[in-house]
Amino acid sequence: MANALPDNARVYLVGGAVRDALLGLVPGDRDHVVVGASVQDMLDAGYRQVGRDFPVFLHPLSGEEYALARTERKSARGHAGFLVHADPSVTLEQDLRRRDFTVNAIARDAGGGLVDPFGGARDIERRVLRHVGEAFAEDPLRVLRAARFMARFAALGFSVAPDTLALMRAMAADGELAELTPERVWQELAKALRSARPSVFLRTLREAGALRMVLPEVDALYGVPQRAEFHPEVDTGAHVELVCDMAAALAPGDDLIGFAALVHDLGKALTPADELPKHVMHELRGIAPVVALCERLKLPAEHRDLAVLCSREHLNVHRIDELKAATVHELIARCDGFRKPRRIDQLATVCEADKRGRAGLADAPYPQAGTLRRLHAAAMAVRGADVAQGLSGTAVGEALRKARIEAIGLAQRAASDDHAPAAPRHAPGQHPPEADEADREGE
Numbered sequence: 096m097a098n099a100l101p102d103n104a105r106v107y108l109v110g111g112a113v114r115d116a117l118l119g120l121v122p123g124d125r126d127h128v129v130v131g132a133s134v135q136d137m138l139d140a141g142y143r144q145v146g147r148d149f150p151v152f153l154h155p156l157s158g159e160e161y162a163l164a165r166t167e168r169k170s171a172r173g174h175a176g177f178l179v180h181a182d183p184s185v186t187l188e189q190d191l192r193r194r195d196f197t198v199n200a201i202a203r204d205a206g207g208g209l210v211d212p213f214g215g216a217r218d219i220e221r222r223v224l225r226h227v228g229e230a231f232a233e234d235p236l237r238v239l240r241a242a243r244f245m246a247r248f249a250a251l252g253f254s255v256a257p258d259t260l261a262l263m264r265a266m267a268a269d270g271e272l273a274e275l276t277p278e279r280v281w282q283e284l285a286k287a288l289r290s291a292r293p294s295v296f297l298r299t300l301r302e303a304g305a306l307r308m309v310l311p312e313v314d315a316l317y318g319v320p321q322r323a324e325f326h327p328e329v330d331t332g333a334h335v336e337l338v339c340d341m342a343a344a345l346a347p348g349d350d351l352i353g354f355a356a357l358v359h360d361l362g363k364a365l366t367p368a369d370e371l372p373k374h375v376m377h378e379l380r381g382i383a384p385v386v387a388l389c390e391r392l393k394l395p396a397e398h399r400d401l402a403v404l405c406s407r408e409h410l411n412v413h414r415i416d417e418l419k420a421a422t423v424h425e426l427i428a429r430c431d432g433f434r435k436p437r438r439i440d441q442l443a444t445v446c447e448a449d450k451r452g453r454a455g456l457a458d459a460p461y462p463q464a465g466t467l468r469r470l471h472a473a474a475m476a477v478r479g480a481d482v483a484q485g486l487s488g489t490a491v492g493e494a495l496r497k498a499r500i501e502a503i504g505l506a507q508r509a510a511s512d513d514h515a516p517a518a519p520r521h522a523p524g525q526h527p528p529e530a531d532e533a534d535r536e537g538e
Contacts, residue, residue, distance in 0.1 A: 345448055
């Protein structure tokens with residue numbers, strides 16, 4: 096049971112819950128600031144302290160966060176280089192002043208009234224993302240947060256205030272973004288990939304000169320041409336933006352799919368200049384930069400593995416109707432799709448995002464995704480117990496392989512009987528005919 100805080104203490108709802116309510120959105124987590132109380136006051140009232148760097152507490156009944164009002168002073172480079180001061184003398188306005196954007200520096204008191212010393216409500220009405228003060232430049236993570244907020248709120252018509260964008264550019268030029276820890280960069284990137292418009296995250300960072308600092312492999316794609324007959328958007332960076340947004344539409348809130356979509360074409364930045372605008376072998380060239388990016392940002396192994404196989408296999412999936420049953424089986428096996436069947440569904444989704452993430456092609460059909468899933472299901476329906484009678488050792492595995500290839504072939508023939516004749520199927524490493532020049536030349 097919670098006890099009462101001292102009479103002179105005041106509690107305010109702050110941050111995203113206030114902002115989202117003013118935007119007409121369903122608020123997420125509810126955070127509170129407590130003014131006029133000490134750490135001991137909070138403990139005496141039954142709150143449980145969880146903050147190590149500054150006093151944050153959980154309400155004993157609701158579990159919501161309550162933080163003592165605090166100020167911060169820059170003490171070193173990087174996101175964590177701050178000295179924090181929290182005691183009953185810190186005012187609400189002082190606490191709000193340390194926040195990043197005016198739209199996040201609004202409080203609501205117990206009676207429902209707004210406390211808005213920096214014009215956040217006005218900026219919400221104008222749909223402007225503006226920094227609170229010059230202290231914004233002390234935290235390089237705020238450049239990424241600005242881009243991530245833009246990705247979240249772009250559909251509402253938000254733009255970055257010109258003076259804020261100028262400050263972000265100065266921060267990027269200063270080189271302090273290099274001080275960010277990989278974990279914090281990935282945290283902001285993952286949130287952006289879970290938004291509806293990841294492209295705005297990339298575009299905002301690029302406008303601020305920051306994309307080359309945090310995602311140089313992605314930044315290198317801008318300005319790289321592709322063949323206009325297959326990529327009406329031409330610019331590879333523009334293509335990746337479209338693919339990321341399509342992935343967000345096909346798999347909302349899934350940063351695993353989103354990341355694989357983001358990096359599937361990194362190899363195009365490595366295409367020799369005399370081969371442009373063709374990108375032969377870009378799917379294989381892309382593997383090394385994908386791995387390097389994942390290692391630098393310390394990404395989960397699941398993200399790295401899916402990203403690698405999507406880079407390697409996306410052209411094979413695009414031409415799956417031409418592949419022999421044995422080749423389809425090899426593709427599935429390379430992806431470890433028999434032990435981890437979810438990977439094949441994920442691969443199909445990323446490939447669909449790639450094909451539809453092109454100017455004017457967002458509504459184009461992509462039957463290859465359904466074909467890959469159907470052939471995978473046919474192979475998965477064959478169990479080891481069905482073919483293992485009287486066999487042992489490696490013979491069991493070979494029998495299972497042959498049975499799965501036969502099942503894939505039956506599924507292919509059944510589909511051919513139901514539809515117009517498919518294009519000729521090809522063995523591993525064999526190029527498709529001239530009619531499929533897009534895939535042979537790496538699109």
